[in-house]
Amino acid sequence: MAYPTPVRIESSNDLSNNSSRFDAVILVSPKAQLESYAPIDNALKNAQKVDRRIGNDHVLIHCSEIAGGRLIHAFTGNLDKDYDDVRNFGDAAKAGLQIAKNAGAINPAIIVDQVPQTNDYQHALELAYLGSCQGLWQPLEARQALGEEEIESVKTIGLFDPDSKVDLQYLSAAEAGRRLGRDLCGTEPERMAPIGFANYCVEAFSGSEVKVNVIDDRERFAKDFPLFDAVARASYSVERHHPRIIELEYQSDGPIEKTLMIVGKAVTYDTGGADLKTGGHMAGMSRDKGGGAAVAGFMKTLAEFKPKGIKVVAKIAAVRNSIGTDAYVADEIITGHSGKRVRIGNTDAEGRLAMVDSLSHFRAQAVNEVNPQLFTVATLTGHALLSVGPYTALVENGPARQANLSDHIAQSGDLWGDGCDISRSRREDWDIIRPRTKADDVLSSNNGPSATTKRGHQFPMAFLSLASGLDNHGNNSEKPVPYVHVDIAGSGVESGDWQHDKPTAAPILALAGTYLR
CATH class of the missing domain: 3.40.220.10 (Leucine Aminopeptidase, subunit E, domain 1)
Structure with missing residues (x-):
């Protein structure tokens, strides 16, 4: 490259x-x-x-x-x-x-x-x-x-x-990461199906200080990533579309001062599943892997720059949301890794399901890490694009807000031309995903498009927090854990043209400027 x-x-x-x-x-x-x-x-x-x-x-x-x-x-x-x-x-x-x-x-x-x-x-x-x-x-x-x-x-x-004045090593590392992110996001859906996405990551980090592990076992998916596995169900009939969880880890020498734990959504093609996208809205859905692509790109920048005092672990959920006889459907109730019973509201809200089990794993791991900060990065909602235009939307939980975490990222993004807007989590977001019966613990989404849903890009953070168990680590808990949901639906490509324009690899520059400078 x-x-x-x-x-x-x-x-x-x-x-x-x-x-x-x-x-x-x-x-x-x-x-x-x-x-x-x-x-x-x-x-x-x-x-x-x-x-x-x-x-x-x-x-x-x-x-x-x-x-x-x-x-x-x-x-x-x-x-x-x-x-x-x-x-x-x-x-x-x-x-x-x-x-x-x-x-x-x-x-x-x-x-x-x-x-x-x-x-x-x-x-x-x-x-x-x-x-x-x-x-x-x-x-x-x-x-x-x-x-x-x-x-x-x-x-x-x-x-x-x-x-x-310019740090050429940092500048080159930042561009190396952005280039990997653009390649992963911008490549067509057959070449960069989950297996191809995983293989490209393995190649990109070969010989580097980033460790790579690819999970490909369906039995393990069913046991440890059940909601992710549900999204993948209809894809199993085509071998090259089989899902992958890509685990990446960078740990610098010496004492660790901060731990970042990042989950990336890499839906390599999003048909909408049983809630099929119609009216031409499927074009560009090969770029629904932009969040996972950016996470891989950020890890590439780490590999090239080799910063001290930081540990970064990532899980990229690479999956195709296919339509077929075995597709998961609305009304199903699926128990996730956290033990929470999730009622499916709309199969086109697959990204949060693909990520939430990985987030749950990090939630369990975070309490043993040094100064942990959790993130999900995803091209999640059309509402984010409508709300903040070409900027990244940051939605934070209570501990992240108390630490001014999103403020720091947004300020860094402004300095590096990778702008972010901050959104508050409100009680109405939690009302949207509340259970309606004793049969389930949380609703994955409403059954309408996010673009026409009030608070359509904010409430998914509430779902991710509740369904992963992170809601038990708020400000008033024994072990608060800062968490920021990062929606790049508006910032992930130039001009908002998801089929034709160049991917931007947002929010690599904002994150790198926050944690590596």
Whole structure:
């Protein structure tokens, strides 16, 4: 898995036409000027005399004094509004890098200038690199069919950083994780069915400090992951669709100060099951594995960066929600790993069922870990997309809220261009999933679409908490355990087009910025 290597540029000499290191220079800024380097500043001023786009759009001009003869001004916007943020630099660099690539550059250099002198923009140069990589990524199928060298031709991206402020190891590790996340999420459903998803993870972590264990035994699923096994039931008739639980573990040397326990939803194709998706809503459901993909990507960043003082364990529930004669159906009552009896409300609410047994295992394990924090990461609800748009929705339990856990993640996300919105858990959420008879302990969901359900992305956290037994570890318990449910239905792909747009691998940057920086 190749991606452009970030390279530090310490001297402006590397930007000149005498340099053989780079073949284009991209200035990312709100104004078409660079007072600190006369060749670029003069070229832009001269070009503005004949081209009114310069300073208002992304433009390539010829400049014989610049490396490769290619000078691109990537316009960030004026950055004078309260709602502007560091993503302006990432978006502009992404556009500028595409121009450079189309012009034939394979080793472009990036300069960011006129960066607002506030804490919010401290990672503008890093975001320029990460935004560029997001734009350059091509799907795994395309790379294999057309050749990675051909369609991902950019080899290095130079970052003008004379003060050596950028941590290149961290930046490369973050992009390695995002690339794995995009590959896992964005690849079609047969290639990345549960077995293929698991095999790709095994390959990605081979020789690394992340341990991998793949559970493939149906008897064990029935015993230890019964709700997950119910979702998988209709998939057993096709061998390549058989489910997998992928266990990943990273533990640094030395004393552990914090333990993260993360469950990822990797529904490799979601038909809706017996509550079949209709009206064209099945298209894009191969990306319902985005949560598990992002969890694997975060583990990849850990493997590459090797942080100290942290232990991270993950379980990825890789399963296909198929339709068939053995499909699980609404009204069934299934006892989960926690012992809670779950009445199925809608089989298209399969993600929470796929994850909840793994969450229950972590709940039991957490009380013996150092400073544990639990997460579920999933493309769970259309309601999250409607409610918060292109942002990640964070729904926290009482101990997480008391620790300001979501606040920390959201603040980190803002700094790294991986925005999150925080949602409160309310008593109405628990009312939705309450049992209606003595026959069961919890209802998995209502029987309507989440997008038209009040509090449609908040109440699933209540289900996950109650059905996993985490509700017994609230603020007033002997052993409170912080838990945050992370819904990436709105943030998991660009522009919200789940069939065609590029996966973003959210919330890797928000989590990595919180725990690895």
